[in-house]
Amino acid sequence: MRALLLAALLAAGSAHAHKPSDSYLTLFADGHSVRGQWDIALRDLEYAVGLDADGDGAITWGELKAKHAEIDAYALARLALRADGAACELQPAEHLVDEHSDGAYAVLRFAARCPAESFKAVAVEYSLFFDLDPTHRGLLRVERNGDTTTGILSPERPSLEVSAEGRSRLHQFADYVREGVWHIWIGFDHILFLVSLLLPSVFILANNQWAPANRFRDTFWDVFKVATSFTVAHSITLSLAALSVITLPSRLVESTIALSVVLAALNNIWPLVHGRRWAVAFGFGLIHGFGFASVLADLGLPRDALLLALVGFNVGVELGQLAIIAAFLPLAFALRDRWIYRRVVFVGGSAAIALVAALWLVERALDVKLY
């Protein structure tokens, strides 16, 4: 007690040096069945059921294995699941180990046998460790076809009821389409690349000089070829990367994307390639696809609906792209022989794009922040 009293003036208000006890309970539900994964800290299991059989202060896999049956009985007796009110029977399936930020956890996978064929809601009743450590929390995550709910189970709130029905396939597809549209809209690098390639579509190259195109049909086909090549190319690499067939370091991908924008914009000022801009769109489109793939990876790909996510996201990207083209093309064609388009939009715009993209290139290649 003596030490304790003086420690008061040192310790009050100090940050905890460590994390309190938590378990991570994940349920996978699809309206017909429930599976679970429960990560429980070895430190907590040691206190509750005793794991360190030889008392040497180290818990080995062998010691943990010997206690698996006891752990199953202890933990599953402190968790109840009810599907639409009817109790489900919990059956342990697999035992693994995982590292969390504060140490090793026993991973208990289990299946829930629920009486109903299909159900709308699952109630979770949780009481693990609450008697030993009232500060323990059960961190609940319920996953339903790409839709996640989380909750915190505590002695004050030991039960939660969550919907067990996932979003329909159509809903999920629509979600990914929306994400695709959104990412072409906020992905300035992709937009600027496309715009740089489209700016000269309303011109024809004669004697190394840009001159206004005479017929809309020619411009339309030029845009069609460029946009289609870009689309085909990035769809290929987006799929390959999303399926983990090919992976490239993100720094290389992002830097090359920036480089592609610089080159496409400079080509407008000092034309090297005109008739075969679709080939440029295809070549760099391959790299842009890897960029899209990383966005898709950040969103989290549902394993059971990979194709759906991939197609949905791609469709979204194309729709976003089409919207940009539809807004750009008539306007550019109408203005193509005006000074404002030829000098300000075309030359000035290309120069500005090249400058911005050059800054990105430096930032991404050197991993620095310039602004």
Added chain:
Amino acid sequence: MLPIVHRFAAIALLVAAPAWAAPYVPSEDAAVLERLPTRRGDPAMAELRRLRAALAAAPTNSDTATRLAQAYFDLANAEGDPRYVGYASAALKPWESSDDAPAEVLFTRGLLKQYRHDFAAALKDFAGAIEREPGHIGAHAWRAAIFMVQADYRAAERECAALTEIASELMSTGCIAYVEATTGKTRAAYQRLAAALERRPNASAETRLWTLTRLAEMAWRLGDAALAQRHFDEALKLGVTDNFLLAAYADFLLEQGRPKDVVTLLQDWVRSDTLLLRLAIAEQALKLPGARGHSQALAERFAAAGLRGERLHMGEEARFLLDVKGDARAALAVAAENWKEQREPRDALIVLEAAIAARDPKAAEPVLKWLDETRFEGGRLRRAAAALR
């Protein structure tokens, strides 16, 4: 622009995703999964087991319950592991919400509440303990400590005055010196506390540790780094495991531009968030390869704490965001939020430094006001304040 930069950062994080992303089955039985902080054979553990057994036999025996809870509380502070505070709470379960519990139960309940930063409820329990037992030293000492955190120096002084009547001279002097050193009278506080320590050559190691740590901080605040170093050395030589001493000494070394010494001091302390933070800052300053992994581990721990819906680490989190992540805006937001609850010098410093980095002097106004009112002496805080004015 921002989404791309952020996305880029997010991708970089993904690439560096830790190996534990997926559960696994260890390849051999002998694989060590976890090292426990204590061995079963330890005498302290045997005493805890004995108390647990006694409490199981008589769960409403308040004497056994408070002794067990206080033993766990001490362990929580020594090891820096809040699990033990949870075990302590379980021991006090029968008195969870009763207002007419014995003084020692109320006192212990208050201890556990202040640990979770529920200061208002803790003060109430301590007041209840004092009402039942007016000479309760612990309750007065902890009330003083909480008032210091809340920057209510008048109230803290009243508790110190109460301690002069009932506690040892070193303790009440320590209390007064602590208040003085925060309110512009550091030199007097240092002399008073140093003299009191000299008069008690046979004080316990824990008491000496506390006093020496405070003396070191005061000397450092007064700008006498050599003297501070000497007190830190004396404290470390006592051989008592103490998170707070190590954290204070590491802060001193970092400010003295000695990150190498911090790495040597803390390399075996990665389990403790507070010490891992200092280690990561030092490693980053030295551009050591370990910095990246440690910084990521910290980010994960803050995220894991956030999942519980608790934010007890805000001061540390702000320091992490500013010094390790270089995100001044986010650091300032967390530091300012922290200042609403906790107002110690280190809490003030992180607000000022984040405000400088974020070029937002307005956000620092409450702290500058506090600095004017307390006339706190401390070179780094004063310099930061000057830069903002």
